[in-house]
Amino acid sequence: MxxxxxxxxxxxxxxxxxxxxxxxxxxxxxxLIVRKILPGSAFWKAKExxxxxxxxxxxxxxxxxxxxxxxxxxxxxxxxxxYLLMVVMLSLRVGxxxxxxxxxxxxxxWNFVFMPPRMSFSVLDVDDALMLGTYFxxxxxxxxxxxxxxxxxxxxxxxxxxxxALFHLTRELAAVRTLDETARTALREADDLFQARTALxxxxxxxxxxxxxxxxLKLRESDLEVARSTLHHARPNGRFMDDRSTADYTYLPMxxxxxxxxxxxxxxxxxxxxxxxxxxxxxxxFGAQIAMLVEREQLCAARESEKLLAESxxxxxxxxxCVSHELKTPLAVLRAAGEKIDTxxxxxxxxxxxxxxxxxxxxxxLVANLLNQTRLESGRLKPELDWCEVQDVxxxxxxxxxxxxxxxxxxxxxxxxxPLFMADAVLLEQVVSNVLLNAALHTxxxxxxxxxxxxxxxxxxxxxxxxxxxxxxxxxxxxxxFQKFFRGASRPAGGLGLGLSIVRGFTLAQGGExxxxxxxxxxxxxxxxxxxxxxxxxxxxxx
Amino acid sequence: xxxxxxxxxxLVVDDEIQIRRLLRLTLEEAGYVVREAExxxxxxxxxxxxxxxAVILDLGLPDxxxxxxxxxLRKWNTVPxxxxxxxxxxxxxxxxxxxxxxxxxxxxxxxNELLARLRALLRRIxxxxxxxxxxxxxxxxxxxxxxxxxxxxxxxxxxxxxxLLQLFITxxxxxxxxxxxxxxxxxxxxxxxxxxxxxxxxxxRHKLEDDLNExxxxxxxxxxxxxxxxxxxxxx
Numbered sequence: 001m002x003x004x005x006x007x008x009x010x011x012x013x014x015x016x017x018x019x020x021x022x023x024x025x026x027x028x029x030x031x032l033i034v035r036k037i038l039p040g041s042a043f044w045k046a047k048e049x050x051x052x053x054x055x056x057x058x059x060x061x062x063x064x065x066x067x068x069x070x071x072x073x074x075x076x077x078x079x080x081x082x083y084l085l086m087v088v089m090l091s092l093r094v095g096x097x098x099x100x101x102x103x104x105x106x107x108x109x110w111n112f113v114f115m116p117p118r119m120s121f122s123v124l125d126v127d128d129a130l131m132l133g134t135y136f137x138x139x140x141x142x143x144x145x146x147x148x149x150x151x152x153x154x155x156x157x158x159x160x161x162x163x164x165a166l167f168h169l170t171r172e173l174a175a176v177r178t179l180d181e182t183a184r185t186a187l188r189e190a191d192d193l194f195q196a197r198t199a200l201x202x203x204x205x206x207x208x209x210x211x212x213x214x215x216x217l218k219l220r221e222s223d224l225e226v227a228r229s230t231l232h233h234a235r236p237n238g239r240f241m242d243d244r245s246t247a248d249y250t251y252l253p254m255x256x257x258x259x260x261x262x263x264x265x266x267x268x269x270x271x272x273x274x275x276x277x278x279x280x281x282x283x284x285x286f287g288a289q290i291a292m293l294v295e296r297e298q299l300c301a302a303r304e305s306e307k308l309l310a311e312s313x314x315x316x317x318x319x320x321x322c323v324s325h326e327l328k329t330p331l332a333v334l335r336a337a338g339e340k341i342d343t344x345x346x347x348x349x350x351x352x353x354x355x356x357x358x359x360x361x362x363x364x365x366l367v368a369n370l371l372n373q374t375r376l377e378s379g380r381l382k383p384e385l386d387w388c389e390v391q392d393v394x395x396x397x398x399x400x401x402x403x404x405x406x407x408x409x410x411x412x413x414x415x416x417x418x419p420l421f422m423a424d425a426v427l428l429e430q431v432v433s434n435v436l437l438n439a440a441l442h443t444x445x446x447x448x449x450x451x452x453x454x455x456x457x458x459x460x461x462x463x464x465x466x467x468x469x470x471x472x473x474x475x476x477x478x479x480x481x482f483q484k485f486f487r488g489a490s491r492p493a494g495g496l497g498l499g500l501s502i503v504r505g506f507t508l509a510q511g512g513e514x515x516x517x518x519x520x521x522x523x524x525x526x527x528x529x530x531x532x533x534x535x536x537x538x539x540x541x542x543x
Numbered sequence: 544x545x546x547x548x549x550x551x552x553x554l555v556v557d558d559e560i561q562i563r564r565l566l567r568l569t570l571e572e573a574g575y576v577v578r579e580a581e582x583x584x585x586x587x588x589x590x591x592x593x594x595x596x597a598v599i600l601d602l603g604l605p606d607x608x609x610x611x612x613x614x615x616l617r618k619w620n621t622v623p624x625x626x627x628x629x630x631x632x633x634x635x636x637x638x639x640x641x642x643x644x645x646x647x648x649x650x651x652x653x654x655n656e657l658l659a660r661l662r663a664l665l666r667r668i669x670x671x672x673x674x675x676x677x678x679x680x681x682x683x684x685x686x687x688x689x690x691x692x693x694x695x696x697x698x699x700x701x702x703x704x705x706x707l708l709q710l711f712i713t714x715x716x717x718x719x720x721x722x723x724x725x726x727x728x729x730x731x732x733x734x735x736x737x738x739x740x741x742x743x744x745x746x747x748r749h750k751l752e753d754d755l756n757e758x759x760x761x762x763x764x765x766x767x768x769x770x771x772x773x774x775x776x777x778x779x
Contacts, residue, residue, distance in 0.1 A: 108594035364651060384634070384766065386721075389745055391755055392763040412756045420741050426633050426766035536737040539729075541703040 052093040058102040061090055066109045076114035082137050083110055087139040091146035099147050103139035107132060112241040159276040165193055166285050173289075179297040183212045186290045191216055194283070195269055201227050202262040202294065209263065217267050227251055227263040234260050236284075239268065240275045252284065254291030261294050318485050322496050326366050329358035361403070369498040371483060372430065376505040383510045388444070388537055390418055390453045390464065393425060397432035404440040408449055415454030421462045422533050430512075434499040435466045435526045443470030443523060450519075455532060461512075465527040467519035475519035483517060503528075552576045552663055556586035556612070557601040557627065562650070566599060569654050575661075581605075583612035588621060597664050598646070602628045602635055610639050617643035623664040627652075633766040640720045640767065647718065663716025677712055677762055679773035682751055684712065693751070703728060704747050711761065711771035720768040721761060724752075744769065 059171045065086050069079055083106040091099045111123055115128055169189045173182055183200050190198040199215035201224075209227055211219055219227070230237040230251040238247035252264045262286045275283070337352040337359070394412060398405065432451075439449050447469040456463050473481065480486045484501035503526070507514045512530040519525035555566045555573045567577045578593055580586035581606045590598065598616075602609035613624060626639045626647040636647045647659050677684040681694050689705055691698045700708065706728055710719065722734045729739060744761065752758045762770045 059767045360651065387741050389741040391745070391748075391758075392765075394743070395756065395758060396763050396765045398757075420738050424766070425763075536736070538739050538742045541701045 021319055051095065051097065054098040055101060057094060058090060058098045058105065061086055062102060062105045062109055065106070065114050069114065076110070076116065077131070078109050079114050080131060083107075084099070084135065084139055086309070088141045088146055091143040092150050094147070095151075096144055096147045099143035100140060103136060103143055107136040108141065110135070138457065155278075158276075162278060162282045162285065165282060167290060169286065173293050179294065179301065180212075180214070181288075182293045182297050184214045186293065187212070187214055187216060190264075190266065190286060190290075193286070194266060197267045199265040200262065200290070200294075201231075201265065203231070203260065215265075217265060219249075219265065223247070223249060223265070227265060230263050231260050238265075240280070250283070252287035252466055254287060254294060256291050256295040261291055264290055288488055315485075322485060323366075323370070327363070328363045330366075334358040366496065369496060369502060372502045372506070373498050376502065376509070381427075381505075381509050383427055383506075385422045385424055385510065388422045388423045388425050388428065389420055390414055390462075393423075393428050393432060394453070394464070396425075396429045396452055397436055400429065400433040401437045401440060404437055407446055408440070411448060411450045413450065413452040415452075417455055418453050419462065419532060420535055421530050423510050423512070423530055424506075427510060428528075428530075431503050431506045431528060432466065434463060435505045435528075438466040438499055438526075439466060439470070439524070443468045447523075449522075456529065459529070460532050462532045463527050463528045463529050466519070467525035469519070469521040469525040470523040472518050472522055473516060473524045478516065482514070525529065551597065552578060552595040553661070554578045554580060554586065554589050554593070554595040554598045556580045556583065556589075556598060556604065556609075558582065558603075558605050559601070561628075562601070567659075569657060570661075579693070583607040583609065586612060586618060590616065590622060595622060595694055597623045597625065597661060599625045599627060599648075599661075602626060602639065610635060610642055613642050613644055613660060625660055625664060637720055637722075637767055638720065641722060645717060659716065666716065680753065682760075684708065686712075691751075698750055700747075700750065703743060707743055708751070709746055711769070715771045715773055718764050718768050718770045724768065 061288045065082060069082070087099065087106060091104045094102075108121075111132055112119065115132070146419065154447055167204060169186065172185050172189060183202075187198050187200055197217035199217040199219055200212040201209045201219075202212060204210045209224065211224075224237055226245075226247045226249075230253050234253045235253055236242070236250070236252050238245050238249050238251040240250050241252075248267065250268055252266070254261045254264055266283065310412075337355045340357075341349060341352050343349055343352070391414065398410070414433050436449065443449075449469075450466070450467045452467075453462070453464045455461075482500050482504040483497075485497045486501075487497035504514050506526055507530075510530060512528055515523045515527045515529065517527065551692050555563050555570075555577060556579075557563050557566070558581050562575055563579050567579070570577045578589055578595060580589045583606050585597070586600070586604075589595070600609050602664060604612065613626075614707065615620070616624070616651055623645045624643070626636065626644045627650055628639070628647060629650050639647060645664050648657060648660055675685065675687050677686060682698075683692050683695075685691070686709075691705070691708065702741055702777055707724070710724060710727055721737050725733045725736060725740055728743075729736065733739060736750075748755055748758050748761055752760060760772055762772055
């Protein structure tokens, strides 16, 4: 029941641990490509350079071209295209204001330094004035256009980077199947992308904000206080998000459908002065993505627990129906027999005593099976493995079902090389006795039962098999055989249908396996396989 | 039987009044004198005041675990103790036996079983009779000469096999835990080496039992140990 809702997380483990790359070459390739597009620090390289820096770049460029031009044996006409080329190249690096400045500065420099009269602003003829005017306009327009195209391209690239990052996160998280895995993946992705330490605070059922244990950022009480206020106001808070805030970290509430699920905290690198809109968008996008996944996992968990609840209710009903019938029948017998036991007729008294004995035995068996099943399901069953000897086990099991086996010829066939084996003697005895009881109840009275044991050399295991001479097990019933509360149609009356479920559970718990087959005589044959291990030598002694 | 046990006083420590009533009924019918205690503390007081000949102790007491009562008791008293436990407590049964209990019984239990266990416990405090010959089934053990014979034919037992047999005879009717036997025969270091014991038990049964598939004398107590059963023990 529990097993059904537990989903495999192996593939993710493989990706996260890095050790399992070989398992998924496609995954590996994809991840490498993404890493190439998005090296760890790429996010922060996109930051804008200051305008002052760009202006000085412009001044230096104009100054350099002008000084260099003085040493070239060119007429002043040639400098028009040279300056134009410089402005266009500058426009690939700087913003629009610096480009305009470059156009203006270069026009002034051309006029002042190169156009005759040299070292003067006066323009001699109309040709030169026209050339200068045309140059300035061309430089301005060319520069501005190039800048615009360049900026658009830069925006495009940042958008793509953001989309890639989010796509990457989504893809990583799509395969994740538990809240813990989600948190782990999201936090690692965020760590990588933002070069930051991150923490995920989730709202627990009692209204407390609990840091997720996989968070790489450890929060102090004062940080938690900020997180709580972020949660309360459902607004981003802290560094870069609120100018008045003195907090060290950036706090993003995870809001889904008007409900705050938790707070995502980032400790961004200390040397960053401010966030560009694109970076801010990406961080918000990341927060929203994580919020969505947390919500998805919480809903999923809620649905699973609902399913579990429904399943356990169904089981409870079955259990209640079965148990009440199975308990009440022997109780009714006990009560009736108890009331009549003071009869003076000795024969009747003997009969009643036998009824009481049978009823108590039935109750005893019922309680034992219920307890065993509960032990199995509670997950608290811890087998005490120890060296066992097969005759011990078979003998104890036969004694446990002695009365039901009365009148049946029992053959015991133990291979001469049957070794000692590791098992929990008590559990194994229950396994064998349950199978024996099953055989006794489902086959005609007086038919033989064969117990055999030996070593399976092929698989290096030991086996104990119990075969009967009944009508065998119908193929259609096989898949249901080991399910709890399953009762065979041939069973006359009574029983909870727990016996074989316990057989399988106990055998698995000891590292073994149960196999059902058809016996030589046409009946059912249950074989219990257990691991075969070698024990240390037993010291010999003298006669 | 009643004349043999007339003087014996049995203390029942159990919080279930029905169990106490049932035990009183069974034991008094068999000729024992019965005292009752509801809690571990009351039980210890009773032992101190009345010094009973045997104690029947429930493991699930309201004030303290039965095993704790046993541990405290063993610090100052050696009275034979029979543990009453419910199904599925193999671990606590072994712990109880290792803590100094002499035997155990699982609820629900049969009257005959209870009386047999009690007799085996009380045998320990019977005045010692020098036993030279011990017989069970077709086997005869000459204790003085350390010789075992089956139907008059001498059997070859190794010294370890003989020590094992002797241990069982000394504690006949009582359960012996694996640890106890291993400690007695192979020393404290071998306490966990159950495969020694399994191997030797197989050999001993092979030599002494009539039907290996249905051992009559050396019975297995799953997960706990072995019990040597001999109803017709004779001495000469």
